[in-house]
Amino acid sequence: MNNNIVNLVIVGGGTAGWMSAAALGKFLGNKKYNITLIESELIGTVGVGEATVPHIRFFNETLGINENEFMQKTNATYKLGIEFSNWAKKGDAYIHPFGIYGKTINDVSFHHYWLKAKMMGNQFPIGDYALGVVAAAAEKFNYPNNDANSLSSKYSYAFHFDASLYAVFLREYSEARGVKRKEGKVVQVQQHPDSGFVQSLTLESGEVIVGDLFVDCSGFRGLLIEQTLNTGYEDWSHWLPCDRAIAVPSEKTSVPLPYTKAIARDAGWQWRIPLQSRTGNGQVYCSHYTSDDAVAENLLENLDGKPLANLNHIRFQTGRRKKSWNKNCVAIGLSSGFLEPLESTSIYLIQMAITKLIEYFPRADFDTVTADEFNRDITMEYERVRDFLILHYSATSRDDTEFWRYVKNMPIPKSLQYKIDLFRHQGHVEQYKRGMFLDPSWVAVYFGQNIFPQHYHPAVNKLSDDELRHQLNAIRQQISMLAEKMPSHEQAIKQYCHQGANSPSSWPPAAMNLYEVFS
Amino acid sequence: MLEYNSDEKLYPQRIVVVGAGAVGWTFAATLGNGLNGLNVEIVVLDCGVNRDQLLPCNSATPAALTFNKMLGVDEKSFISQTKSAYFLATHYKNISGNSDYFMPFSEHGFMMNGIAFSSYALYSHAKGDNTAYDFYSLSALTARLGRFRHPSDNANSLLSTLDYGFQINTNNVAAYWRAYAIGKGVHEISCEIKSVQIDDISGDITSVTIDSLADNKQKYNNLIAADLYIDCTGEQALLIGKSLGVKYDSLESYLPANRQCYTTMPIQHAGAPYTTITPAPSGFIKETTTQTSKQLVYSYHTDFLTDNDAMLFLQNSNNNASAEYHFMPFSVGNRAEFWCKNCIAAGRAAGYLQDFVIDQLHLVQSAALRLVTLFPATKQYEINSKEYNRLTMLEYQHIIDFHQLHYKSIRDLKSPYWEYVNNTVMTHGLAHRLSTFSKRGVLPFYEGETLSPGTWASFLLGANFWPEAYDPIVDAGDVQWITEQLIKMRKMMSDAAQTIPLHHDYLRSFN
């Protein structure tokens, strides 16, 4: 019964292509499989994905990558969360941390206690009760601690890095495991006349590359999944209307922050991603409400340091490929859909698709049942991220521009409305297991954007008002003390990352979890 | 904007639990603990016959450990007072040609090189290795040997992989939670229920009229009013069904059984740390043993078997001449809404999905905890009840799928009953799972699932549902290395199982 596939062809050498090559190279080896990656310097990559979520550490760990060496080679800094400013209204700011708030008391989540305290007049924002937030704001960093009882175990971390250097790093890794790289542009695709399966690709040089399984990492164009197989695209731009971005790196002007900034602008928002040697910047906007020139001007005005390159203009449409896996082609990365980088989710979605592809790795018969299951999983991931992103826009009280008036009033998915109704009523966060953003993230954005429940959970009243004040104070003070003791982010980078490749693994284990590494 | 007034209590002030069986007391205990200190008055109406009818013995999944922990109950006291025994695995006899299989609650084997263990087992089977899947589970091997110990705290130890629930005496457990609930301030009224009053406009239950028995006469008048009512009156569903008219949707087309014949016998010392399920000509027989009793239950359908034949069959499989046999009718199904207006149904009033692995008490614990989590902050229940119903329905659907799988696994018994069962339609969920699993062992992920994919795989492989193909990624590995690892794993597990004490010795020393 050997109907195993033999030839794997990955089209595209962006983040998605090289992450796929590295993982497939690691899991399949080169004894029984030939893995070829085709990329074209002429076409180039998007390459602006620079902010990540903690799951990437799990990806690296699975590959056996030394975290410190990885940081050195990709110019990386640590990331504890994202600061959102001007989202609820101009002048507001909150940090969405990779960590949890306070602690559960009497089986009731902390945010219910905070809510009651707020009703009683407590002025401290909920972020003051999360070490991830306090440390980030103080520009500190340290590894979380392996003591489940300590508040210092209740956060996780990710990185800001140079995506093109990560691709280079993974290319070395992949080539060492037998992945063959071909430079050249695919100009023609041959399909099986009956089944429509992709059979081979022709490069500009005339070379023909035959494959059994094709992984389409060709970016927005979806060379195979769309241009060849016409799979179709589900458009989400009525919910996430931004459709363009301009990116530009700038000179570093201060020590790097341990968090990403997402600053709302008139018709979109601006990111600021601190690397070791430079800062990544860009604006995501909706072309219906502003012009490229206006955005470019605004972006350049708002840079901290001198621009280091020409403006990089990018166009996109938010949405999802109707099937990520169609026939013998699996789309990973931008070819499978696009959700704006507001919560740094793209690389995570690449990672999930790779993990699922390995779990459901096909045989030559390409049974559709397994492919459908892959698609069901990916759809669930995309839709859950989508709802979370939409919340950032719909939960605003801004009405100062046409763009903000639109997103404030737009109809939202039923699944999201249901979640918001539940929360507004008495602070209940819809429970689910699958999907990257769980309770703490929803709470961060609800509160950060002024969605306050009418009631808290009645069991909060098991604590007297005095006990409540006392416990909240104790947590806040402890967190501020723990943050105080941490080294600065800059020192931590020096101390950990510069130990380099030969360092013993000092870093904590990784987990497929946004909030904790020890679980 | 938010306003705060600490004296204002908007949430329900009084809850009445109707029906004082194991279901009612489990529910009352959970509320008594979850709402302790909030000045919520909880009253249990012990209205004699109007209670949920459970079998004398039941089995509780490992969720009972979490439950006990949340209620702050020490396991030692629970075990010794209720005379419960441990429950490491479900023993299946004669399912699809597999004469003897143990399905544990914990995962089988270990992940190797980032690839799930089941992929290796499927691979090895495809290469002609006939090792049963339960040889890769310490819990299963330990159960098979009639042994038990608690899991080790050391996460690196093989012994930490043991996972267990309980086999319980229902009446003892009811008494245990009754004492616990009363200790938490729950009141009890022995009474007869005379009528239930409904508000014309809102449709809510406004009160229950009772005829209280002598000893309560002074304390309570005959009209018991509450903000929330918990209907634990069993299949009669006095409140949710009879009074509120919420309909009961039959599931008999998926789970074709409607009657039980059972017998319970005293035993000298604790029996097996597992329950046993065996197919019979017109249904299934389940054996449960606690520290003090052994119970045999034949669940069948009256269209295919008479009570007398059921009893004779049980008698034949049980050589205890003095055993007494009882019958209990039931209807499998679920309430269309579990929480309607100001009434929440639990136990058989909410539904009955049979009790192959997930039983009534599991569902009651889960329902009661869910109510505590969603405990309404005001007397407007629409949002809370909607979420409660959504989650409960999800939970039920997956359990129905898993229980129906038991029926669909019997492919080699020839009888009119099994022929009928073979032709019943599958639930959508079960059909989907079987289609993904039969290709190459993939089990779909569903939200709200009680049993892990690992448990599903365990059952399926135990019932000889070997997929058409295995995960081809395993082929990338070294054949010899894989074989060696599997042999090593088996040996490690069987060696470890031998070091574990016998179940009854362990219980004796623990008590």
Ligand SMILES: Cc1cc2nc3c(=O)[nH]c(=O)nc-3n(C[C@H](O)[C@H](O)[C@H](O)COP(=O)(O)OP(=O)(O)OC[C@H]3O[C@@H](n4cnc5c(N)ncnc54)[C@H](O)[C@@H]3O)c2cc1C
């Ligand atoms: C403005 C913006 C900001 C972003 N920020 C983040 C972020 O902070 N965090 C995050 O996780 N993600 C972010 N992303 C997403 C992230 O950039 C992408 O997910 C990531 O770069 C993966 O892209 P890709 O590899 O799928 O496609 P690309 O980078 O577009 O790579 C496509 C590859 O296909 C090759 N190719 C295409 N056509 C052919 C052909 N005909 N022949 C041969 N080769 C071909 C190209 O040469 C290239 O190598 C951002 C995206 C945008 C647009």
